[in-house]
Every structure is written in structure tokens, then in C-alpha cells.
Amino acid sequence: MTPHWLPVLIAIPIAGGVLAPVFSRRTASVWGLGVLAATLGVALGLTGLLADGVISYPMGGWPVPFGIELRFDVLSAFATAVALISALAIWFSSGSQGRVTSPEGIAVLLLCAGGMVGFLLAADYFTLFVFLEILSISAYGMVAMSDERGAGIAAFRYLLMGAAASIVILLSVGLLYTLTGSLNMGDVRLRLPDGGLPLYLALGGFTAGFLLKAAAFPLHVWLPDAHATAPSAVSAILSGLVVKMGVIGLLRTPGLDQLHELLLWIGAASLLGGALFALVQDDLKRLLAYSTVSNIGLIVLGLALHRTGATIHILNHAVVKAALFLAAGAFIHRAGSRALEGIGRSMPVTTAAFAVGAMAVIGIPPTAGFTGKWLVTLGALHAGRPVFAVILLLSSLILALCYARFLVALAFRPARADIREAPVRMLVPILLLVALSLVLGLVGGRLAEFVGF
Amino acid sequence: MKGRLAAAFATGVSIPMIAAMAALPRHGSPDQPIHTHVARHYIEQAPESANLVTQVLLDYRGMDTFGEVVVIFAALVAVLVLRARGERPLPAPSPSPIVGFIVRLVTPFFALFAFHVILTGHEAPGGGLQGAAILGGLVLMNGIVFGPERARAFLPTRALPWLQGAGPLAFLAAGILGGITTGFALGYPAHLPVLHEAMLVGVELGIGIGGAVIFSRLYLAMEA
Amino acid sequence: MSPLLENLDYVATTILFCIGLWTLIADSNLIKKVMGLNIMETAVFAFIVTSGMIEGGDAPITGPGAELPFMSPIPHALVLTGIVVAVSTTAVALALLLRVHREHGTLDIDELRGRW
Numbered sequence: 001m002t003p004h005w006l007p008v009l010i011a012i013p014i015a016g017g018v019l020a021p022v023f024s025r026r027t028a029s030v031w032g033l034g035v036l037a038a039t040l041g042v043a044l045g046l047t048g049l050l051a052d053g054v055i056s057y058p059m060g061g062w063p064v065p066f067g068i069e070l071r072f073d074v075l076s077a078f079a080t081a082v083a084l085i086s087a088l089a090i091w092f093s094s095g096s097q098g099r100v101t102s103p104e105g106i107a108v109l110l111l112c113a114g115g116m117v118g119f120l121l122a123a124d125y126f127t128l129f130v131f132l133e134i135l136s137i138s139a140y141g142m143v144a145m146s147d148e149r150g151a152g153i154a155a156f157r158y159l160l161m162g163a164a165a166s167i168v169i170l171l172s173v174g175l176l177y178t179l180t181g182s183l184n185m186g187d188v189r190l191r192l193p194d195g196g197l198p199l200y201l202a203l204g205g206f207t208a209g210f211l212l213k214a215a216a217f218p219l220h221v222w223l224p225d226a227h228a229t230a231p232s233a234v235s236a237i238l239s240g241l242v243v244k245m246g247v248i249g250l251l252r253t254p255g256l257d258q259l260h261e262l263l264l265w266i267g268a269a270s271l272l273g274g275a276l277f278a279l280v281q282d283d284l285k286r287l288l289a290y291s292t293v294s295n296i297g298l299i300v301l302g303l304a305l306h307r308t309g310a311t312i313h314i315l316n317h318a319v320v321k322a323a324l325f326l327a328a329g330a331f332i333h334r335a336g337s338r339a340l341e342g343i344g345r346s347m348p349v350t351t352a353a354f355a356v357g358a359m360a361v362i363g364i365p366p367t368a369g370f371t372g373k374w375l376v377t378l379g380a381l382h383a384g385r386p387v388f389a390v391i392l393l394l395s396s397l398i399l400a401l402c403y404a405r406f407l408v409a410l411a412f413r414p415a416r417a418d419i420r421e422a423p424v425r426m427l428v429p430i431l432l433l434v435a436l437s438l439v440l441g442l443v444g445g446r447l448a449e450f451v452g453f
Numbered sequence: 454m455k456g457r458l459a460a461a462f463a464t465g466v467s468i469p470m471i472a473a474m475a476a477l478p479r480h481g482s483p484d485q486p487i488h489t490h491v492a493r494h495y496i497e498q499a500p501e502s503a504n505l506v507t508q509v510l511l512d513y514r515g516m517d518t519f520g521e522v523v524v525i526f527a528a529l530v531a532v533l534v535l536r537a538r539g540e541r542p543l544p545a546p547s548p549s550p551i552v553g554f555i556v557r558l559v560t561p562f563f564a565l566f567a568f569h570v571i572l573t574g575h576e577a578p579g580g581g582l583q584g585a586a587i588l589g590g591l592v593l594m595n596g597i598v599f600g601p602e603r604a605r606a607f608l609p610t611r612a613l614p615w616l617q618g619a620g621p622l623a624f625l626a627a628g629i630l631g632g633i634t635t636g637f638a639l640g641y642p643a644h645l646p647v648l649h650e651a652m653l654v655g656v657e658l659g660i661g662i663g664g665a666v667i668f669s670r671l672y673l674a675m676e677a
Numbered sequence: 678m679s680p681l682l683e684n685l686d687y688v689a690t691t692i693l694f695c696i697g698l699w700t701l702i703a704d705s706n707l708i709k710k711v712m713g714l715n716i717m718e719t720a721v722f723a724f725i726v727t728s729g730m731i732e733g734g735d736a737p738i739t740g741p742g743a744e745l746p747f748m749s750p751i752p753h754a755l756v757l758t759g760i761v762v763a764v765s766t767t768a769v770a771l772a773l774l775l776r777v778h779r780e781h782g783t784l785d786i787d788e789l790r791g792r793w
Binding site: 126133140144150153159160163166177178 | 694701707710711714717718721724725728751752755758759762765766769770773774776777780781789
């Protein structure tokens, strides 16, 4: 009976998204929250059953490799984070008059979540591509939900680069199909030739495409504008979830081990480059965006050095960065502009939550960010490449400096009397995510056991 | 300068790509993996009279086609959400009488042909999206010649939120029906030929009508 | 025959792909960039659909008059899906460009300097 929940898990958010335009502006948010709560329930249930092994489902009853296979494995368990963070983002913006909570906006958010869930469950390269497109097209639309001047250009740049990445990924799928005659992931792995130019071209295409989608340095140029101009609830989804799909796509690529050296250097460049760019930003959301580039670098580095560490960091960074972007959104909502000096004293709870989130991004021990960074550092030392451990530490120091500078500006300038604490609908999602990040930090060892690559 | 750099980059990319393409299994020969693995099975198992492309689309790889109709739906809601608020539509053009007459004349025949393409798609060349493109083109043609108001008249206002989702909704219904009758979501019951046929036609109609509504609304959203 | 000539169809799609890539990078008009994207997409579709070709093969539609060997039906189905995806991306791109034009009054990168 269990495997039948796999298509249900994909169908719930997508059906919710398709039906969302039927609702009115007032009821659409409630509908979105309900749909995502159901998704979260099913995803949690399936994650609990993972201890008995990977769950596989043949669509239409066609045996593998003739039909499309869905698989629920450790990476698919990220669907829980997808449902949770999307739901909190909707809660965060409920009651506002922006485009996010219009029925069409809720539809886009739900379709993006559905696309991500399908992407996580697909065990077929072409299905992977189709769901990648669902989530990418929704993501382009989500950036453009901002009324800010320049959001159109930011979204268009994101679209150009994202679409180019998709084309390259589709070309690679075509090459794999020409080489093996199959599209099923397991079957392709079995039938793949040992080498040869076409295989390397396919591998290179997957790597380039997914690294672009993940915004690894130097392919990150679209990210800062897109993530900084989008509405804050959307930034939380984009930075927390959507860029992670690129990295998870890389983990699904056959023959990733052959790219060991490349991943090391791109990861290191991204780690350091993202942190250095973050240092010179004056705008909070741009700082957070560059910090995402740096953390993607850590994950890419981890793909080469310590897969378990990388996978854990995918989850932890999703939770933490979503909390930070939502807190930034609360600041901007109350300040009415991007000028945030001195706002910390007027909004102590949000500021405290932001500080805890910042510690987690930097990787200070009891918080969630620590586990992944620690495991990847150990991986670098085990592999006999201490230089990457040094780069990792250095980038963490730079990030610490960035966040400290910003927190000082928030808290130690004259308070602004006209500003009150953030409203409850914003505060609760932020506090929930921060609490979750603390819990994830405490159970880091268990998490590593669960992932266990 | 920038043009030359870009040309150099494109040429640089093309060389390894061409080398890799030349090393692929020989193009057109029947003994390469493409023809000897999954595709051979599909062709050997093919029914008496069927369009195998549509069969692959709806049956073996139905999940992809479901994803595809969700993709155009996502594009529609993305365009709707970023549409500017409170813009006045352009004034209707005044068509030349000859063009107007011809468009009016061919409209019913186009519609008939579109439904023929949709309904016979599983046995002959055609299918849901091909029909949707014809129907959508029909609405666009009327919109371009007579103005967006005329195109809007083709779409029933009240049922619109349901009709634009017809593709995904038809797939969901077929998926559930298939789950009940065959035990697998998106399965098609071979032992119940009437239901099997009805499900195929229902999904094709859903894709066709839903797709046509989406194409028309995309056009109207950009026109306004 | 050299492999380059045997796989001439594949090589041709690659050249088309690179023309699209060049347009995407070099042209300063945003609509032409979208066209470059479309050319790249077309090239990839052409590559996938030709890969299902068989010399002397028939269209994969069974019934009276159909003769083996058939072309592989899978690439046809994949490309049909791919075309719809490409159409959707183009639709969103054009809608975004409408907004960019409304906000800035131009679609040329050189005039959008500083914002691009």
C-alpha cells in the first residue's frame, strides 16, 4: 500500500496549484496552507518509512525500464522541507495586499512546490527535466511578483540563464538516451559506456546546467538581483529551496565521481567568492543572497569530499536561510524601506531570531549550520586536502564579519521610536524556523546516520 | 569586440561538441541502443492500429505528459500574476473586409478540424496538444483581426478557472480511475476496452481544450 | 566514411546550437536573446528527434500499410513535451519583456546599462 503514496505526494500540491485560481483572494491563502499541510503530512509519513529501504513506484504499472519510475530515497525526504518552508512563506505573507497572496500567486507558489516534489521523486531523466521546468518557470514568475523597479530585469536575467541551463540539461538527457536507449536512472547507470567523448559531453552538460541552476560561482551572476528584488517570502523559497534543486540534480547525475577535482575547485571558489562579495554589500537582502552563493559552494565542495555532510547542509541551510530572509522581510515591512539602521531595538524578537539564524549560517556549534561544515572539514582532512579546510574556515570568518557588521548597525544605532515589533503572522514562521534550526543542530549526529551515504 | 568574443566562445564550444556528436553510435543504423532496448519492446507490444507516439505520450510516459500540461499551466499563472494592474486594452483594429470575411468563413472549419485532430490522435497523426495549437491559433487569428474583445468572446468567463486547468485535471481524473481499475496510478485498463478508450479520449480532450484556453489567455494577457 | 559524415545530422544540429548560443550571448537586443534561446532549443529538439531515425524506416503508426522497421517513437514523444516546455518559457520571457519595456522604455542592453 505504501508505494501508492508517491504519486499522491506529487499530485497534492499540483492539484492544489491548478485549483487555486478558483478561490478568492481571501480564501486562496487558506487553501494554499491546507494543501501544503497535506503534502507535509504525506512527506513526513514516507520519510518515517525510509528506515525499511527506498520506496519505488512504477507509474501505470509498467515495469522498469519501460515506464516511468518514482523513487523515494534520502534526498526525496527533502520534500518535507519543501512543503514546510513553502507553507511558512505563505503564512508570512497572508493578509498582505501584494501579488504573492493573489489566487494566481498562490497557484504559482504551489506549482513551484509541486515541481520540486516531483523533481525529488523522479527516477527518470526526462521526468526530472520536466519537473525541473515546472519549478523553474514558476520561479521566474515568483521573482516578477515584486513591484520593485528592476524586478522585471532581474526576473528576465534569471529566465535567460535558467532556460539556457535547462537546454543544456535536455541536450545531456538526449545524449544519455542515444548512448543507452533508456531514460530510467538505474537502467542508464547499468548500460552506460565506460568512457568516450559523448559520455563526457553529457556529464559536462549536466554539471554546467545544474551548477548554473544552483548558482555556483562564477555562474551565480543571476542570483543576487533575483533573490534581492523578489518579495521576501519568495526569496526564502528561492534561496532555501529552489537553488538546492541544482545541487540535488548533480547528485542524480551518473558518474559524478569523475568530476571530483572540478567540484572541489568550483566549490572552493564559490565559498570564498560568495563570502567576499557579501562583505561589500550594504543591502541586507543582497548580503543574504551572496551568503547563499557561499553556502552553495560548501555543498558543492561537500559533494566531492563528504556527501553526507553536503546532504545535511542542503537541509540545514534551507531552514536557516528561509528564516533569515523572512526576518529580513519583517524588518523591511516595518521600516517601510531598505534603510534598517537602529531598527533592532524596536524589534527585539525578530532581531534575536535573526542573530540566531546568522550564527547558524556561520556555523557556530550548537546551531544547524555546524554539522555540515564540520563533516565537510573532516572530509577535507581525511582526503589529505587541508587547503580546502582552510578555505572553509576562512570563508566562515568572512561571513561572520559580514553578519556582525550588519547586526551592529541594526542594534547599536539610535532606536527608531515609530517602529513596532513585527506582526504575529510574520513572527511565528520566523521563530518556528529558528527553533527548527536549533533542533536540527542538536540532532546532527542522528541526521548523519539517517543520510548515511 | 563583444561580438567577436562571443563568436570565439561559441566556436570554442562547438569543437568538442562536434567531436562528441561524431563519436555517437552511427546515425540511422538499426542496431544502435536507441532501437534495440526500450523502443523495440514498445514496437513489439504495439496494438493492431495505434499511433505509437501518442501511446508513448499517454501511456508509457504519461507522467511526462502530465508534467507538460502543468508546465503550460504554470506559464499561464506566472504571466497572469506579473501582468500590470489597471491597464487599458488597445483599441480594436478595423479589419479589411476581405480578411474579415475569410476569417469568419474558415473559423468553424478550423474548429472542426481541431476536434478531429484531438479525437483521432491515438490512432492517426495528431493528439491533444496539436489540436490545442490549432484551436488556440483560431482564437488568436480572430483576436488579431477583430481585436481582443472578439477573442475574449470565445472564452466562457464563469467556467474559465476550471477550463484552463482542464489538462492537469483530466490527467488527475485518469490517474485516479487507472489506480482503481489497474492498481497503478495512470494505468490504462486493457481488460475494459470501453473505459480504456473513454480515458484516452477524455485525457486528449482535456489537454486539447485546456491547452487552447491557456494559449488564448496567454495572448490576451499580453495584449491588454 | 568518416564518422563526421556518418553523423552529419548530429553535427548540423550542433552547429545550429552554437549559432543560437552566439545570438544569446552577443546580441544586445533582449528579444533577439530570446530568439537565440529558441534556436538553441530547436537544435536540441532536432538532435533528439533525429536520433530516433532509422534508414528506410516508417512512421511509428501501426495499421494497414505500415511496414517495419519503425522509427523509434520515444524521441518523438520527448520532443513533443519539450516543445511545450519551450513555448511556456518563451511566453513567460515575452511577458517579462513587456514589463521591462513599460518600466524602462527600451529593450536594448546598452541603454539599460547599470540596471542589467
